[in-house]
Every structure is written in C-alpha cells, then in structure tokens.
Amino acid sequence: MTVEVESKMLDKPETTTRAPSAAGDDVAKFRTAVIAKLTYAVGKNPAAASDRDWFLATAFATRDRIVDRWVTSTRQTYSEGRKRVYYLSLEFLIGRLLFDALTNLEMLETVRAALGDLGVDLDRLRQVEPDAALGNGGLGRLAACFMDSMATLSIAAYGYGIRYDHGLFRQVIKNGWQQEYPEDWLSFGNPWEFERPEVTYDVGFGGSVEAVAVGGDRKKQVWHPAEQVEAVAYDTPIVGWRGRHVNTLRLWSARATDPLRLDAFNQGDHMGALADQVKAEAISKVLYPSDATPAGQELRLRQEYFFTAASLHDLIRRHVDTFGDVRSLPDKASIQLNDTHPSIAVAELMRVLIDEHDIEWAQAWDITNRTISYTNHTLLPEALETWPVPLMERVLPRHMQIIYLINALHIESVRKAFPGDDALLSSVSLIQEDHGRRVRMGNLAFLGSHSINGVAALHSELMKTTVFKDFYRIYPERMNNKTNGITFRRWLNEANPALTNLLVETCGPEVLDDPGALKKLEAMAGDSALHDKLAAVRRQNKVALSRLIRDRLDIKVNPGALFDVQIKRIHEYKRQLLNVLETIALYDAMRANPAKAWAPRVKIFSGKAAASYHMAKLIIKLANDVAKVVNDDPTVRDLLKVVFLPNYNVSLAEVIIPAADLSEQISTAGMEASGTGNMKMALNGALTIGTLDGANVEIKEHVGDDNIFIFGLTAQEVEDRRAAGIDEAGAIAASPHLGEVLDAVAGGVFSPDEPDRYKPLVDALRHHDYFLVTPDFDSYWDAQRRVDALWNNRPGWWTASAINTANMGWFSSDRTISEYARDIWHVPVLQTR
Structure with a gap:
C-alpha cells in the first residue's frame, strides 16, 4: 500500500531546541537504529561492514525519521482537502541526499556523534553516496531546489519525472577530449526510494483511432494503441x-507489459524473445538520448x-478518488510544466477528459487551460x-487529431481578432509549415496554459519580443516573470558550513530561516575583523578544492591565488571560449612582463558538452591543451594555472562554489534565461564578472555597480550587431591582444601534434561570430584587469564580497516558490520564520 493509503495520525514533528539530555538520548537512539x-536491512556485522554498508544503514535509519x-504531511493534505501542485520536469538534479536530509531534519550533529561512537566518520560516508545525475544542469537543479522549497513552505506538492537507469553521462577526459560513459548511480541500489509496484499505468504508443457511434449522430474517438508500456512508480x-x-x-520506470515472449524463447529465439x-x-534507460537520428x-x-x-493518470486518479469529479480539477490541482519537455500534457489532458471522462470539448479546454501553467527556460x-x-x-x-483541432479553433479565433494578418497566423500556428511540417511544442504549451513565465526579469521581457512576441500580442495577460532562486539549505548550510556559522554569529540565527536577515551583514561589510574571518573561511575552502585538484589531476595550485571559476554546461553561447582566449592573452602578457605585480590566478573550468556537440567538445579540448602548455611553463610558475575538472555534478559543485573568488557569467547577452550558478557563488561571497544577461541584471541591482564586474554588449546591441552582419574582422584588427591570440590558436601553438585542430573555431570567430566573442573580448579583458586591481586591494575586495553575500537573500527559491504559489497556483504557504 502507498503512504497515502496506509498513513496514520501522528503528532507534528518537533522543531524546538532540545535540552542536552534529550540530545544525548537522540544520539543513543540513532546509534541503536543504525x-x-x-544488521537487519543490510545484513552485515559491524566488524565486517564497509563504508558502503554503514552508509546504507545510516540512510535507512534517517529515512525512518x-x-x-x-505520513503526517500526506494525511494532513487529504484531511484538509488541500490543493496540490504537480511539478512535471524531465530532469531532477537532486544529487546526494544524506546531508540534505540530515540538514533539513536538524540531525547532522546527532548523527555525526552517533556514528563517531561507532568509529564511523560521517564525512567519509558522504563520499560513498552516488550522485543522482538525473539532470543536465540548471534546469534539473532548479527543479530540485523548487522541490525543497515547496516542502519548506508546506505546499502540498508532487514532483514527477523519469527514474533513469543512467542519468547524464559520466564525463572522462582522455588526452584532453571528452568521452562519455554510462552513469551507474543505481548499481548498488537507492536507499531513499520506495518502489510502488501497485502504482502502475499503461502508456500507449502508435496504433489507430476509430470513430465509434455512441448514440444519435454523436461519435466517440477511440484510440487503439499498437503498443503498451507499463509505468512503475x-x-x-x-x-x-x-x-x-x-x-x-515520484519517478517513473518503464517496463514491458510482457517482459518475455515465451513462445519465441522456447523456439530458440532467445534474443528476439x-x-x-x-x-x-529503453524509455527510462538514459537521460537525453541523442536525437541526431530518427530512432533517437x-x-x-x-x-x-x-x-x-503516467503523471496525468496518477494525479487525475488521486483527484477523482479524493474529490469525486474531474471537473473540479482546476480548483484542486495546478500542473506546472518545467520547459517544453512535458508540453504534450496539453493534448494528453484533453484526450483523457474527452475520451475517458466524456467531457465536452469546450469544458475540457477550460479545465485544461485553468489547470496547466508553463515555465519557459530559453530564448x-x-x-x-x-x-x-x-x-x-x-x-x-x-494526440495529433486533438492538436489539429486545437489549432483550427485557435487559428479561427485569431483570424477574427486580427483579420488579414496571415503572418501572425503562421507565427502562432501549432504547425510549422516551412522546411517540413512540424508540431511546435512551445506554442502548444503556451496556448494550453493560463500562465506563462520567464525565469529572470530580462528573460521575461525578451520573451515578449522574441520567441513569443506574437502570442504576447494576443494574450498579454498570460505572461509574467518569476526570477529563479536557489535553496540556501543546500548551497550555504551544507556546502559552506564555516561561512554559515560565521553568518549566524554575525547576523543572528534567524538567517537559517529568513535569508533576508543576511542584509544585516551589509552594515558590517567594511569591518576589517569581518574581512579576516571571511578570508579565513575562504582559505579553508580553497585548500579543500586545491587538494581535490591535486588528487584528481595531479596539478598543484596556490590557495592564495584568485580562484576564477566557470562551471556550467559547455555551450558556445555560454562562451567558455571567451574565457580560454583571455587566458591565453593573460599568459602571453605574463610571459612578456614577468616582473609586473600580477594577481596570481587559478582558472577553473568544469562542465559537460552534449555528446553530439562537436564545437563544444572542441572547446573542452582547447581548454585542456591550453592548461597543459600553461601549467608546464616555469615562466608563470604560481602566477597562472588552468584546470579543467571532469565530470561536473552537484557534489563537485558543492566543493568548487565555496572556494570561488570570481564567478564567470559571460554568456552572450540575451541568450541566458537566468542562471543559478551566479546566485550560488555570489551567496558564498564570490564576485561576478558577467554580461547584462539573465539574472546578472538583477544581481547587479541588488549588490550595486561597484560590487560586480559588468562588460560587453547589451542584449539590444547584440541584436543590432547581428542585424548589421557578424563578420568581425574589424573587431579583431582593432584589438591589441585578440589577433595574436587567434593566430596562436590557429597556428597550432596549443596543438603541435595537429596544427589545424582549432581552425574551425578560429574560422567561425573571424567570419561568422554568432555568439559575438570577438567584439566583447576587449571589454572582457578590461573587466578582468579591474578584477586584478580590486583583488590587490584587500579591504576593497572583502567589502565587495560581504556586500554580495548580504544582498543574496532575495534570490532564495523560497521567495520564487512563494511567488508561484501566490500568482499562479493560488495555494497558501507557510512562512519559514
């Protein structure tokens, strides 16, 4: 039976501070539980138990708490008839859960003490837990932060996604090249999950649709799928x-309804069976299989x-069991589509309402539109x-029948409201007619939703003038902004406990509940004693990262250097290439003038390129080739090091982010929807160097112009530049550094074994620089020299660092989710303070 069915009445969990004796009792009880x-769940004797065994035992004991x-939360939701939020996302980048659970349960020190009594190191167990890489980057990590915040704010919510056997690939760097291997996070089981074999749904594919008479002239469309796949919760x-x-x-795993064709097996066709x-x-085998082939x-x-x-069937079943009538769905359920991946929900909900619940078209469309909302994450x-x-x-x-009818009614409505505007009709159609007929899933998500939001102020405004400009003409009231946020519990309390302790000491314990209380730090930002404490915390984190770099890459870096960090998916618009080119220019300048008082730097890169994205993989290779040359050159010694840390994931981010001094957020303006790494590093005191893109705009507004390094073209200037043509020979010729750097890369200085290796990269920059690396290069170089100057002004740097941390409270995902709850979902929230 599910938790929903077998739940029983329990007292509300205790949240008050316990007396020392009670704390001692907790330690003893947890030690006994482990x-x-x-003994009984893992089947091991303590004397023979490995770290993995102890991790499983600790996780199981924590899970019981x-x-x-x-059970209590579920029962309260049912008894109060509360409206539920259903968050549909193809990605949930949840990472390791042990410390996350212990932190939120306020059990971290209790468990540390209990395990210590048993001779077990909790921090060592933390490294044993697999990293659940069920996401590609920001989208999946945002979904995980939102799930945390919805629970924190006591919003009754379900997350729905796929339980991938193998998440995003494990990245290995061999001779500088990215290679992809399966991520095997489930190889030793997952102690946090509960299989629900009784919660299964048949999901159909293919087949045919039959019109069946149901009385009078009325006909009902009946879908006869050719194939059924079971979704197991x-x-x-x-x-x-x-x-x-x-x-x-709730994550779904795919299973064949008939896993073995016994007749074929008995006839000797063992593979065919x-x-x-x-x-x-295969459906739940791998996250983001390559779609470069028709089969993909x-x-x-x-x-x-x-x-x-599967998710819609599940939530409708729950709704009907509880409230009796599917017609009340909008009043008791909100379905949030996280990007376009689940946008087929619009057609599927219509199908279920019409075909399975006999709802008339107009009412079904009203229910669908009032229930579904859509978050856009891209321009x-x-x-x-x-x-x-x-x-x-x-x-x-x-579904195609339904999409055609939705589109026909939609086009007819638009034609009446905007007569004679054929271009508008073509733009907002659900069917793209040029270059092969295609279904536009973004248009479907927009049309089927009552609310469409962007994820940063600039992004939401640009949506109105770019990807959804024509929809905005028709439905301006549907569009709104919900700037992304991060969960401070993960990215401050867990990732940087030393800084958290300092903030509690400085601002008071209320910072643990109310991120807005960080603002108190601003009044003390210029205090030299505070600077010493902040610097000591950062040094401790940088030593830990330096040790990791040495262990994984055999590269020794100076913890006293400025740690300059760019960690994100490798993509041309995120412009890791701009960072690498500036690194080469800096390397050349240091060699030309070694006596100058340079600010020592460690350039740290990490991120994965899509398996089929050749240019992104070439940028990874260039970063590694540059690292090899720079790190082997005794001329620059500890002045400059370049590091590419492979297999970027949540756990690696938790080590890198607290050690970052400079946060690289240098995407082409107008192309990054929001970003959340910028928020995480600024919260931990890193200063941002970036374009006026995504949430950088709002970070700048909160921390002030003097505490962030902004450079480059604006989104409007990018648009104007592209309109005028993007052959950037003039920009390259005008730059004091860039021409020499490009010549060196193109000439094989960093690839003597294959001199033409980077010719495609350099040719693109010289003749078709769509991402405008070259016109932004000099501005970026100048901003980096401003970074050098502030780094060498210790009081100025640490004042700016403190101001960044002090003003990050607004970027809490609790604030973001509160806005979703108030403006879109219309559900109450529990204040965290």
Whole structure:
C-alpha cells in the first residue's frame, strides 16, 4: 500500500531546541537504529561492514525519521482537502541526499556523534553516496531546489519525472577530449526510494483511432494503441527545512507489459524473445538520448509522453478518488510544466477528459487551460522543441487529431481578432509549415496554459519580443516573470558550513530561516575583523578544492591565488571560449612582463558538452591543451594555472562554489534565461564578472555597480550587431591582444601534434561570430584587469564580497516558490520564520 493509503495520525514533528539530555538520548537512539539497520536491512556485522554498508544503514535509519513526517504531511493534505501542485520536469538534479536530509531534519550533529561512537566518520560516508545525475544542469537543479522549497513552505506538492537507469553521462577526459560513459548511480541500489509496484499505468504508443457511434449522430474517438508500456512508480520523500513538511518526488520506470515472449524463447529465439522488453525499458534507460537520428528522435518523444501520461493518470486518479469529479480539477490541482519537455500534457489532458471522462470539448479546454501553467527556460528558437508531423502521427495518432483541432479553433479565433494578418497566423500556428511540417511544442504549451513565465526579469521581457512576441500580442495577460532562486539549505548550510556559522554569529540565527536577515551583514561589510574571518573561511575552502585538484589531476595550485571559476554546461553561447582566449592573452602578457605585480590566478573550468556537440567538445579540448602548455611553463610558475575538472555534478559543485573568488557569467547577452550558478557563488561571497544577461541584471541591482564586474554588449546591441552582419574582422584588427591570440590558436601553438585542430573555431570567430566573442573580448579583458586591481586591494575586495553575500537573500527559491504559489497556483504557504 502507498503512504497515502496506509498513513496514520501522528503528532507534528518537533522543531524546538532540545535540552542536552534529550540530545544525548537522540544520539543513543540513532546509534541503536543504525546498528539495527546494518544488521537487519543490510545484513552485515559491524566488524565486517564497509563504508558502503554503514552508509546504507545510516540512510535507512534517517529515512525512518522522514517517513513518520511524510505520513503526517500526506494525511494532513487529504484531511484538509488541500490543493496540490504537480511539478512535471524531465530532469531532477537532486544529487546526494544524506546531508540534505540530515540538514533539513536538524540531525547532522546527532548523527555525526552517533556514528563517531561507532568509529564511523560521517564525512567519509558522504563520499560513498552516488550522485543522482538525473539532470543536465540548471534546469534539473532548479527543479530540485523548487522541490525543497515547496516542502519548506508546506505546499502540498508532487514532483514527477523519469527514474533513469543512467542519468547524464559520466564525463572522462582522455588526452584532453571528452568521452562519455554510462552513469551507474543505481548499481548498488537507492536507499531513499520506495518502489510502488501497485502504482502502475499503461502508456500507449502508435496504433489507430476509430470513430465509434455512441448514440444519435454523436461519435466517440477511440484510440487503439499498437503498443503498451507499463509505468512503475518509485517515490522519494523530499523533506523541507526543519522537517515541518515532506513531499513526494515520484519517478517513473518503464517496463514491458510482457517482459518475455515465451513462445519465441522456447523456439530458440532467445534474443528476439526479449525485444519488446528492451524497446520498452529503453524509455527510462538514459537521460537525453541523442536525437541526431530518427530512432533517437522517436525515443526522446516516447520519453516525454511516457512520463507525462503516467503523471496525468496518477494525479487525475488521486483527484477523482479524493474529490469525486474531474471537473473540479482546476480548483484542486495546478500542473506546472518545467520547459517544453512535458508540453504534450496539453493534448494528453484533453484526450483523457474527452475520451475517458466524456467531457465536452469546450469544458475540457477550460479545465485544461485553468489547470496547466508553463515555465519557459530559453530564448533560443531551436530549443523550443518541435516534432515532425509524420512522427507524431505515427507515435501519438489521437494526440495529433486533438492538436489539429486545437489549432483550427485557435487559428479561427485569431483570424477574427486580427483579420488579414496571415503572418501572425503562421507565427502562432501549432504547425510549422516551412522546411517540413512540424508540431511546435512551445506554442502548444503556451496556448494550453493560463500562465506563462520567464525565469529572470530580462528573460521575461525578451520573451515578449522574441520567441513569443506574437502570442504576447494576443494574450498579454498570460505572461509574467518569476526570477529563479536557489535553496540556501543546500548551497550555504551544507556546502559552506564555516561561512554559515560565521553568518549566524554575525547576523543572528534567524538567517537559517529568513535569508533576508543576511542584509544585516551589509552594515558590517567594511569591518576589517569581518574581512579576516571571511578570508579565513575562504582559505579553508580553497585548500579543500586545491587538494581535490591535486588528487584528481595531479596539478598543484596556490590557495592564495584568485580562484576564477566557470562551471556550467559547455555551450558556445555560454562562451567558455571567451574565457580560454583571455587566458591565453593573460599568459602571453605574463610571459612578456614577468616582473609586473600580477594577481596570481587559478582558472577553473568544469562542465559537460552534449555528446553530439562537436564545437563544444572542441572547446573542452582547447581548454585542456591550453592548461597543459600553461601549467608546464616555469615562466608563470604560481602566477597562472588552468584546470579543467571532469565530470561536473552537484557534489563537485558543492566543493568548487565555496572556494570561488570570481564567478564567470559571460554568456552572450540575451541568450541566458537566468542562471543559478551566479546566485550560488555570489551567496558564498564570490564576485561576478558577467554580461547584462539573465539574472546578472538583477544581481547587479541588488549588490550595486561597484560590487560586480559588468562588460560587453547589451542584449539590444547584440541584436543590432547581428542585424548589421557578424563578420568581425574589424573587431579583431582593432584589438591589441585578440589577433595574436587567434593566430596562436590557429597556428597550432596549443596543438603541435595537429596544427589545424582549432581552425574551425578560429574560422567561425573571424567570419561568422554568432555568439559575438570577438567584439566583447576587449571589454572582457578590461573587466578582468579591474578584477586584478580590486583583488590587490584587500579591504576593497572583502567589502565587495560581504556586500554580495548580504544582498543574496532575495534570490532564495523560497521567495520564487512563494511567488508561484501566490500568482499562479493560488495555494497558501507557510512562512519559514
């Protein structure tokens, strides 16, 4: 039975501070619980237990503490008839959960003491836990932060996604090149999840649609899928701050309805007998399979429909069981689409309402529109998914019928409101007619939602003038902004406990509940004693990162140097290439003038390139080739080091971010929707160097112009520059440094084994610089020299660092989720303070 069914009445979890004797009792109780779990759940004797065994026992004992609260939260939601939020996301980059759970339960020191009594080091166990890489980067990590905040604010919520057997690939760097290997996070099991074999839904694909007479002239469309795949639920409890509320992350695993064709097996076709199982289970096998082939495209579409359909069936079943009538769905449920991946929900919800619940079209559309809302995460038109019409008609024939009818009614409405504007009709159509007919999933998500939000102020404004400008003409009231946020519990309390302790000492314990209390730090920002304490914390974190760099890469770096960090997905618009080119220019300048008082730097890169993205992988290779040359040159010694840390994930970020001095947020203006790494590093006291892009704009407003390094073209200037042509020979010729750098790269200085290796990169910059690296180069160089100057002014640097931390409270995901709850979902929240 599920937690929902078997839940029982329990007292609310205690949140008050315990007396010393009570704390001692807790240590003893948890120690006993761990030994019991080690014996009866793991099946090991303490004398023979490995670190992994102790980790499992600790996780199971911790999970028991969560389950009591989970049951209580679920029962309260049912008894109060509360409205639920359903967050649909193809990614949940949750990372390791042990410290996350212990922090939110306020059990970290209790567990540390209990394990210490057993001779077990909790921090060592932390490294044993696999990193659940169920996301690509910012999108998936945002979903994880939002789940934490929804639980913290006691919003009744479910997260829905896919339980990938292998998340985003494990990145290995061999001879400077990225290579991809499967991520095997489930190889030793997952102690945090509960399999729900009784919660399964059949998800159909292909087949045909039959019009069946149901009386009079009325006909009903009946879909006969050619294939059925079972979606099996796995639940992970997500505990909020201080354990006040626990929500559910429900991930779906794909299973064949008939895993073995026994007739084929008995006839000797042992491989063919498993074909259906392999095809079905491929759906939940890998996050983001390459869609470079028709088979890859179909698998990606099947993934998206699979988890969306299972989630809708699940939430409608829950709603009908509780409230009796599907017509009240908008009053008791809000479905949030995290990007376009689950946008097929619009057609699927219509199908379920019409075909399975006999709701008339107009009422079904009203229910759908009032229930669904959509978050857009990109301004890149190519990132708004489209699917070939023939593929959709073959894989989801009934949905294509519904999409055609939605589109016909929509176009008729627009034609009446804007007569004679054929260009508008073409732009807002759900079907793209040029270059092969395709279904525009972004348009479907917009049309089927009552609210469409961007994720930063600039991004939301640009949506109105770029990707959804014509929809904005028709439905201006639907568009709004919800600037992203981060959960401070993860990125401050857990990742940087030394800084957290200092902030509690300086600002008071209320900072643990109210990020706005960080503002108190601003009044003390110029205090030299505070500077010493902040510098000591940073030094401690930099020593830890230096040790990790040495252990993983055999590179020794100076913890006293400025740690200049760019950690994010490798993409041309994020412009790691700009950073690498400036690194080369700096290297040349240091060699030319070694006696100058340079600010020592460690350039730290980390991130993964999509497996099929050749240019991004070439940038990774260049970064590693530059690192090899620079790090082997005794001329620059400790003045400059270049590091590329492979296999970037949440756990690695938790080490890098607290050690960062400078945060690189240098995307081409108008192309980064928001960013959250910028918030995490600024919270931990790093200064930002960046363009006026995404949430950088709002960070600048909060920290002030003197405490951030802004450079480069604005979004409008980028648009104007592209309109005028993007052959940047003039910009290169005018730069004192850039021409020499490009000549060195193109000439094979960093690739003597293959002199033409980087010719494609350099040719693109010289003749088709779409991401405008070259016109921004000199501005970036000058901003970096301002960084040098402030770094050499110790009081100025640490004052700016303190001001950054003090003004990051607004960027809490609790604030973001409160805005979603108030403006979009219309659900109450519990104040955290």
